Amino acid sequence: MTAFKRINGFWLSIVLALVFFAVVQLLISGGMLNSFYINTLFFMAINIILAVSLHLIIGITGQFSIGHAGFLAVGAYASAIMTMKLQMPFALALLVGGVAAAVAGLLIGIPTLRLKGDYLAIATLGFGEIVRIILLNVEYVGGASGMTVTHLTTWPWVFFCLLMTIIVIANFTNSTHGRACISIREDEIAADSMGINTTYYKVTAFVIGSFFAGIAGGLYAHNFYIIQPTNFGFLKSFDILIFVVLGGLGSMSGAVIAAILLTVVSTFLQDYPETRMIIYSIVLILVMLYRPKGLLGTQELTSFFRLRRAVGGKQNDNKHTVA
Amino acid sequence: MELIQQLVNGISLGSIYALIALGYTMVYGIVRLINFAHGDVFMVGAFVGFYAVTSLDLGFFPALLLAMIACALLGVFIERIAYKPLRNATRIAALITAIGVSLLIEYGTIYVRGAQPEAYPSTLLPAKSIEIFGVTISSQALLILCTSIVLMILLQLIVHKTKIGKAMRAVSYDAEAARLMGINVDNTISATFAIGSALAGAAGVIFGVYYIKIEPLMGIIPGLKAFIAAVLGGIGIIPGAMVGGLVLGVIESLVSGLGYSLWRDGVAFIVLILILIFRPSGLFGKNVKEKV
Numbered sequence: 181m182t183a184f185k186r187i188n189g190f191w192l193s194i195v196l197a198l199v200f201f202a203v204v205q206l207l208i209s210g211g212m213l214n215s216f217y218i219n220t221l222f223f224m225a226i227n228i229i230l231a232v233s234l235h236l237i238i239g240i241t242g243q244f245s246i247g248h249a250g251f252l253a254v255g256a257y258a259s260a261i262m263t264m265k266l267q268m269p270f271a272l273a274l275l276v277g278g279v280a281a282a283v284a285g286l287l288i289g290i291p292t293l294r295l296k297g298d299y300l301a302i303a304t305l306g307f308g309e310i311v312r313i314i315l316l317n318v319e320y321v322g323g324a325s326g327m328t329v330t331h332l333t334t335w336p337w338v339f340f341c342l343l344m345t346i347i348v349i350a351n352f353t354n355s356t357h358g359r360a361c362i363s364i365r366e367d368e369i370a371a372d373s374m375g376i377n378t379t380y381y382k383v384t385a386f387v388i389g390s391f392f393a394g395i396a397g398g399l400y401a402h403n404f405y406i407i408q409p410t411n412f413g414f415l416k417s418f419d420i421l422i423f424v425v426l427g428g429l430g431s432m433s434g435a436v437i438a439a440i441l442l443t444v445v446s447t448f449l450q451d452y453p454e455t456r457m458i459i460y461s462i463v464l465i466l467v468m469l470y471r472p473k474g475l476l477g478t479q480e481l482t483s484f485f486r487l488r489r490a491v492g493g494k495q496n497d498n499k500h501t502v503a
Numbered sequence: 504m505e506l507i508q509q510l511v512n513g514i515s516l517g518s519i520y521a522l523i524a525l526g527y528t529m530v531y532g533i534v535r536l537i538n539f540a541h542g543d544v545f546m547v548g549a550f551v552g553f554y555a556v557t558s559l560d561l562g563f564f565p566a567l568l569l570a571m572i573a574c575a576l577l578g579v580f581i582e583r584i585a586y587k588p589l590r591n592a593t594r595i596a597a598l599i600t601a602i603g604v605s606l607l608i609e610y611g612t613i614y615v616r617g618a619q620p621e622a623y624p625s626t627l628l629p630a631k632s633i634e635i636f637g638v639t640i641s642s643q644a645l646l647i648l649c650t651s652i653v654l655m656i657l658l659q660l661i662v663h664k665t666k667i668g669k670a671m672r673a674v675s676y677d678a679e680a681a682r683l684m685g686i687n688v689d690n691t692i693s694a695t696f697a698i699g700s701a702l703a704g705a706a707g708v709i710f711g712v713y714y715i716k717i718e719p720l721m722g723i724i725p726g727l728k729a730f731i732a733a734v735l736g737g738i739g740i741i742p743g744a745m746v747g748g749l750v751l752g753v754i755e756s757l758v759s760g761l762g763y764s765l766w767r768d769g770v771a772f773i774v775l776i777l778i779l780i781f782r783p784s785g786l787f788g789k790n791v792k793e794k795v
Contacts, residue, residue, distance in 0.1 A: 244595050246602075291780045298537050299596050302730065303779050306772035311726070313769035414723070418602065425599055454618075457610035463601035469588050472596045 189482070194343075201339045208335055218335070222403050224443045225338045226396050229345045231423035231439040232432055233392035236349050239430040239478075240358065241385040242365030243293060244301045247308030248420045250288075251390040253412035254311060255281040255397025257321055260329045260407060262349075265320075270332045274341070274398040281394025282387050284311075289386040293379065296368075308417055315409040326408030333403040341399060345392045350432060352388065361385050365430070415457075422464055428474030433481035438474075505686050507638050509760035510753060515644045515713065517752020518651035523729030523738070525658060526578075526699025532675040532739035533577035533695045535594065539601040540581055542726015543608035544700045548707025549717045550612070553621055562629050563712065567650070570708045571701040578700025580691050587689070594696035605726075612719040623711040653744055654705055658698065662741060666696050675739065678773045713789035724768060728755075731775040737785025746786065 204221070207213045213221075234248050259277030262268040268276075292303040321327050352358050360381045363371040370379050401407045423442060427434030442460075451458035467474060505724065523545050530538045548570040555566035585604050589597045594668050631642040662668040670691045672683040710725065711717045717779025732751045751771060758770045 208559055244598070292776065295779055295783065298535075298598060299734075299783060300600060302537065302734070303776055304726070306731075306775045310769050310772045310776075312606045313766065313772075317765050317769075418606070421599070421602075429595075454610045454614045457606055458614060461606035461610065465585055465600055465607065468592075468596045468600040468603065469585070472592055 197343055198259070199488075201336075204339075205335055219403075220443065220447050221335075222333060222338050222399070223447070224440055225342045226399050226403070227344055227420075227423065227439040227443050228436050229392055229396040229399070230420045231351050231427070231435040232345050232388045232479045233396065234420050234424050235427075235430075235432055235435040236352065236361075236385050236392075237389040238424050239428075239432070239435065240353055240365060241361040242368075242383055243382055243386065244297060245304040245386070245389075246301050246414075246417050246421055247288075247304035247311075248389075248393055249414070249416035250304075250308035250311040251281040251285060251393035252397040252400065252416065253308075253315060253409070254284045254390075254421075255394025256401035256407050256412070257315060257327070257397075258394070259398030260327050260401045263322065263332065263402065264327065264329060270337070270402065273402075274337070274395055277398035278391045278394040281397060282391035284394075285387045285390025286383065289390075290381045293382045293386060305414065305417070308412075308414065312409045312412055315412070322408075324409065326406050328406050329401050329404065331402060331405060333399050338399055341395050345395070346432070346436075349388070349392070352385075353432070357381060359386060385475075422460055425464065426467055426474055428478060429478035430478035430481055431474070431476040434476035434479075436473055437476070437481070504575065505760065506757075509756045511638060511644065512755030513753035514749060515647055515752070516756060517749035518648055519706050519710050519713070519730075520725065520729045520732045521745045521748025522651055522654060523657070523725060524732040524748045525741060526703045527561070527730050528736070528738055528741060529671075529695050529699045531691055531733070532741075533597050533671060533678075534586070534590070536586060536597050537601060538586075538696075538699075539726070540604040540608055540674050541699070541703055542722035542724075543605050543612075544574050544578055544581075544722075545703040545707045545710070545726060545729075546612070546717070546719060546722030547577055547608065548704025549711045549721065550621075550707075550719075551704065552569075552708030552711055553623060553717060556624060556627060561658055563646075563708075565711070567629070568710045570683050572704075574704025574707070575697040575701040578696040578703075579586040580695040582693055587692075598646075608733040609720055609722070610697050612727040615783060616719075618719055623717065626717065627712055643713060644763030647713055650705070650709060654702060658702065658741070661698065667691065668682075669714055671695055728768075728771050731771050734785055735778050740785065740787045743785055743787035750786075 204213075208218060230248065230252065236244070237245050237248075255277035259279035260275035262276050263270060264491050288304070288307045292300060292307070295303055315321060316324050345439040353361075360371070360376045361384075363374070363376060364378050364381055367376055404411075419442075423439045424435050426442070427436070427438035445459070446456055449459070523541065526541050526544070527538060530536060530541070551573045552566045552570040555561045555569045556563075561569065581604055585600050586597065589600055628643050628646055632639050633642065633645070634640075660668075662671060670681070670686045671685055671694065673684065674688050674691045677689055681691075706725075707717075707722075710721075728751060729748065732747035733744045734747070735751060736745070736747030751774065754774065755767050755771060758764070758767050763770075782788075
């Protein structure tokens, strides 16, 4: 019975998402949304993909990675090379961007995921910087002046990539693999002694997270006309990190809400980048001091509805804290 | 001779890294926190020194002293406001707060005085150069090196010969036991932040004198590299930070000397990842088994 309900809920969300897609598509083709709103919408979707992909690594698996912009950069440049240098179709370019980022994730994940906490954070930060410096020094992709990219990102692409990301990561979280990842987050040593191959699951989560960051990179590159290594510095990683932290470490809907909220805020503060960063940093400090579990903690938005219907019944399985 | 020249440059650069790394390593040793804001304290030190020299017409040493005092106060302030409430929180919460503080200082500085860079006056120190065996050493580099060495010796004396140094070592060994022995742990931690930040402030002034140009975001890269230096030497170990800083400075200078100056920053991070993979406890560290 519960399985039937869950499947029903799944199809309901898909239908709702498709309705949303159709409405926005109609508004765009009807010319009712100007380019400013369309751009904000694209940014929102790309930010949600990034937030959800990092949520899998930090929120679900508990591996503190602060080099996510590195994977974004790998995806952006790989897909830009496919379309601009090799004249490949956009779909293939997106896929290649994702795969390139996943390979980068695998290469960096296998050695560094043996590290814990602070050390892992610094190693991933170092990885992000190395990617930026390599891109800065390779003439083939334009070095510091960057690479011009044609505008290929359209609403259907953005929307379906977003939908795929959310479906894959939500299903991953609710699968055996996802349970294993959550157990690693809760207590790695305990998980290890229960026979969970911690390295395997950590690397898997890391690779999936980087794959979607790479897809986001492809969308980002083809939305922007030009990509430069400076777009993918530490500050970009920090932007993604704050979505996950503010939304609640371990809550996907939290990450999505935070991404939407902060994209709107930063669009309004576009002309005042310093003010934006000051607000961001103060929000981050205050959240950590007064509500360290973020907006939603590890709850999902849907679990609030479920709780109301079945008081004292089965609660959300994913409700513990991030260690 | 080219090689020796690069070594000399590397040691000057490395002594700046070492001064910053000392603050990182002391703070990590005592509260197990990577103080991301440390690089920005270094930046504030450089600016305090700059304004002391240009607006107050102070000489090098008074400006150095002023920057150290200002940074010590800033360090204690940061610790009391942002880190103290998180003493018992998760390490990730503390790390995120540290990143937040770092960005707040950077963009707060830009907000207050704008993002434009400043140039240290070149007349601050006598510019002579000494030639020894065909190697040119500027008197500036020599003075910088001497200042750093004096500060490091001073730090060793504080840590090993004074009461507060003894308290610091006790707290870093076991905070709970130290508290039971009547040591005021909070004050000791504040003192650690004060000393570490003062060293970063000194490094900021020295950096300004040596490299002339200072700007509000200048603390990020030296801060990260100093952290790499601290990890290289074994984080939490004071002589390790000194050696790590010098080694990293020499490696970078050699890479620049070989004509790959654009890859300099990359090399530092590759060193970091290699050391984390092969010897995460650092050159001087001991392997500690994790207790369940």
